[in-house]
Amino acid sequence: MLRYVLRRLGRGIVLVAVVAVTTFFLLYAGSGDIARTILGDAATEETVLRKQQELGLDRPVSVQFGEWALHAVQGDLGRSWFSGQPVVDAIGSRVAVTLALVVGATLVSALVAVVLGVLAARTGGWVDRVVQAGSVIGIAIPGFLLAIGLVFTFAVTLGWFRPTGYVEFARSPGGWLASIVLPVTALAVSAIAGVAQQVRGSMLDVQRQDWVRTLRSRGLPERRVVYLHVLRSAAGPALSVLAVQFIALIGGAVFVEQIFAIPGLGQVAVQATGRGDIPLVLGLVIVVTVIVVVVNLVVDLLQGWLNPKVRRS
């Protein structure tokens, strides 16, 4: 088991390293005129050159990378070209907000999707058809469109929630909850749709297995067979889909944060992207990749717990 964890961890570290190197070179090689962009068209050639020197852009990319990497392994991802703020601080102050949204949406979708998927697989008939049709639509509708629809319906028309804005948990837990209901819903719908389809499918697959019949032949009650045994086997594939959805949710958060004016990573990302703030963008890519690696590691551990066979591979 320990070897299994270590191998996964090793693969994760390699992934982060590969992403860091690739992104660094792509970003810095493509950032030729960045000093000009920062200073604006009115700046003289001389000031542009001085800015380039100041940012270290006049040196070869490999030298820049060496310096950056040396700092990066010590936890220093450089400073924003615009605000001068350390990248780690700029991201660190926002990451909790985004994670709250994404983790919240993931938990909500896991719960709702399992209920819907099991319901569809167990009852069949029109319930099944409604869940299936709903899943297709849920997957197809872009999340930001749904978010706008939610703002319009529940905030503008019905007035149940404030249309935008974020309340910090420390200031008012109730207000915090109210401020993330709509964003989390907007994010969760597509994840629910994807995971519910998978839960339904694997429930149907597992129910056909021979051992389910044997368990029933032992006189175990239907509930126990379905919710303990079948669901446990069906949970593995569903968990894999949930992991994929989690990554997609980080992307979805970029749009949703913008619509609901939530100060998370998405806002930082959009601003940094628009201005060409390369150190910040690079930092974001690395932080998000680390999050993805951690999530995948947790999912792998859960898979190992769910299905002992996985532990060997």
Next chain:
Amino acid sequence: MTLSSPPAEVPANGSLAASARRPLFRRVLHNPLGAVTLVFLALVVVAAVFAPLLAPHDPNAVDARNVLAPPGEAHPLGTDPSGQDVLSRLLFAARSSLLGALTTVVVASVLGVGAGLVAGYHGRRFEASASAVSDLLMALPTVVMLLAARSVIGPSSQATMAILGIMIAPAFYRVVSNAVVAVRHELYVDAARVSGLSDARIIGRHVLTVVRAPAIILAAGVGGIAIALQAGFDFLGLGDLSRPSWGGMLNTAFSVIFRSPQQLIWPGLAIGLTCVALILLGNALRDELERTGGPPARRRRSPARSRPVDEPVHSDDDRRESTADDSLLDVDRLSVGYDQPDGSVTVVVPEVSLTARRGEVHGLIGESGSGKTQTAFSVLRLLPPGGRILGGAIRLGGQDLARLSEREMTEIRGRRIAYIPQEPMSNLDPTFTIGHQLAEPLRITLGLGRAAAKEHALTLLARVGIPDPERTYSCYPHQISGGMAQRVLIAGAVSTDPDLLIADEPTTALDVTVQAEVLDLLRDLQSESRMGILLVTHNFGVVADLCDRVSVMREGRIVESGSTREVFAAPQHDYTRMLFGSILAGTEPRGPLAETGPDPATKGLPA
């Protein structure tokens, strides 16, 4: 938006394209959902292509005196906050949306299909590196990577969409390489290679036909994702602001959501409907392909068609004793059928009657498809989905099992009837330990405590001949052998001390040596507990070895029934005689293929 998961599960196998006899396009038009989505998408394409002709105004013409105008003659859909004509912008925006989606789909499919063909066809080294790259791309959060790319390439929509194509290419790669690997080993591809066709010709003719359908389905889904993402970027203001776009229009509308919420309607509908249409089109395509590729309808066997049957032959003592008090299980004119999707019922067992007695082993023998397993599952009331008992009675003690509710039946299973399956390895839950699976029925069905259940389970494991019960108890099913697993299943079946044990070909899947051991074990257990056994088998050896009594089954009916000794000594029914006749054992053993003696190759040659 689920970027990383293509919306339609694309079955990557050869049967897909092989089934596409009629042109896919025409078949999708006959599918209601397919027709509606295709027509809608065609309208979007027409709008995009003929936007300059259709649009009543210059999409970028600003009219500050006429902002947020309601729909009217001059502006059929009204004007936006800068007085631009909504309809004209909507039409022109369709251009950039479709162009962007096209860019993504072309880049993704060219890269993915190309790499997939090479990896699947030539394999090995290229496949290893292509798969590594594909895994890497799939693991990355698409939106964040696109934002990063956007920060250096600027607001060029096409470049961003091309990069999206690169990031989505692994979806095509996986589908194609799987399909190619599947088809590469097909005989007709071998034949083409042997007949001297070049690799390029083989790929073009045989491989591409297989890959085409799944790739088209995937392309529809990718198109939907691309339109959604491009609209999202435009909405964030990261797109090319100089041209009208649906996302940009939505952004403008969102900023006046309190003043004029109806502004949201048109761009919202355009994005939403186009995305949904593409995804639904993918689903319709898949449905059409799967409909023809589905399994052939089960052979119909209606009860009306069945010819008159001769009464089963009973040896005298059998008939006399069948009504006696020691009867344990009495199956009386049982018929079993399966509901078909078209509402009809396929009868698999038209009528079967048999009696098993307390303390006896009753063999149910017949060739495969004779309905013996269906009969066994009916007694357990565990027929596969769609199967049900159509008529007749299954009496166990005083109760008719065919009429019990599911709840009442749960009380019977385990306590009164137990079951030993055919395939040991597929009949243990892979996610729980052997111990858990043995102890659970003891606790739930018999109501033992945790410790008592474990102790009893360990005793059972020792009883069925498992050398190290403690170790096996904590093993998972994949850690033990097939013979061991069958012993575990036997232990589980007898654990709750049933009156009747149904054993469905309990030795078929085992090695010959293990078979004998398992049969011995069954015989010993039976004589210890005096339970009755209904033994389903196709093996006369097993019947001779174990059974007191035998029923011969053919096409869902019992044709002969009696004590094993009598049936073996003097089979009455033609079919029984035929079955005996087809056994190789007892016939004259064939001699060695070659004469023993000097090596035939050298025989007769001059020394």
